[in-house]
Every structure is written in structure tokens, then in C-alpha cells.
Amino acid sequence: MNQLRRAFLKNAGTVGAVAVAIATGLLKPITVFAAAWNTSAFTSKDLGEALKNAGYDGAAESSDIVIKAPDIAENGAVVPVSATSNIPGTTSMAIFVDKNPAPLIADFTFSNGTEPYISTRIKMAKTSLVRVSVKAGGKNYISSREVKVTIGGCGG
């Protein structure tokens, strides 16, 4: 675990360097991207911090977010997860894994008629809750589901 932490801290440094490179114009991001990559949220090491930095803090538990994931994932490197929000006015959706070195997996923003649904494959270091949080009508909502992992997918 300490090994993992040290490695992660090292990694946080390189991500910071990339952000600096982007800021100084060394690496120009494509103009179509609406916002700069949320470095602070993606490098947060605990769930609370990640939720806050991604703007999903203070979320109310909601059963209207339906998460589909296996109960037991044999391989943590590839865990299929899909989520649908039945909350009207859902504009964005983020996936968090409590016990990953970096809990925020991804943040999706929907526009121009895209349904509040995402299907993807994520990495899980070990057995953990998978949380899906959404923003709808100026409020945050969250739902969770446990996935047991028999072989972790984040090294260490």
C-alpha cells in the first residue's frame, strides 16, 4: 500500500508538470474541449476530496441513478460499468471508485439531447463501492454499488 502511495505521489508530480506545460502553451489542447482537464479532481487521493474538487460534493442519495456492474469482477483491470440517471434535467455524470488510488474515474457532460447514460469499462484496484454522481437542476445526487474484485487492476 505504501509502495502504491509513493508511486502515486510521483505520478501526481508528472501530471502537474503536464498541466504547467499546457498552461504555458507548450502543449496546445484542441480548441473543441470546453474546459481544461480538472487536475485537482483527478489527482485527489480520497473520495471526499475528489467529490469536492469535481463539484459533486453534498450529493443526496438517489435510487433514480441506476448502476449496472458485475457483483464480482474477476479482473479489476477491466470492469464493465454502465449508469443511467432517471433524474430529470441531468446534465453531467461522474464515476468514482472509493478505494482506487485516484477515486475519480471520469466526468461526462451531456448536451444537445444526449441521454444521461454512459457505458464504459473501468479499472478497480480492489473490492470497493462504485459511485455514480450526477448534477441535475443545480443539485447533486449519488448512488453506489459494491463490486468485489478478485484480482486488482492497478498494479502495486
Added chain:
Amino acid sequence: MAEAMKMRATMDGDVADVKVLIQHPMDTGLMKDKKTDKLIPAHFINQVVATLNGKTVLDAQWGVGIAQNPFIGFRVKGAKAGDKIAVNAVDNLGAKFDGEVVVA
């Protein structure tokens, strides 16, 4: 890289069901190379944007927790057969990945 991105979009009622597969190592920066015992530097796609006929329909930011060779599926309401859906992605080293598909 010509084959880096594969896309499919099919109509399901009034919704286009879009599936995207991108070839990418998605290195977290936490794993060691077993031969050299050195950390493999982080290398992952961190931004993905999908457009329908040029209008943004999905704007995503990814961390290192998306699995290798990323897959995403999403559903665009109001799309019609013949519409064009494009996906642009970029990784943390600035490499770009683009794909386009006509809704069937």
C-alpha cells in the same frame, strides 16, 4: 494511427446508440515494467468530445481509472440515420485520436 478508433452508431427508436472503442495503453503511472523494475510513466486519454453534425453532445474528462483500450457507449436523442457523429480525444502527452461515423 488509422485503426486507433472504431465507432458504430445505430438507430434505436429516436435515439442513436453510439459505441466507441479507442486503442490506447491507458498507463496509470503506478505500474512497474517487470523487466526494468522502473515505473511506466502515466500515459492516458484525458479528454474526449463527441459531436453530432458538429454540435457537441458529450464532453468527457477521464482519469487513469478508465480501462486499457477504452470503450464508451452513449445515446444521442434526436439523431437521424445519415447524421454524422465524430469523436475527438486527446491524451496527456498531447496525442490526438479522431473518429467519425454515419448513423445507420
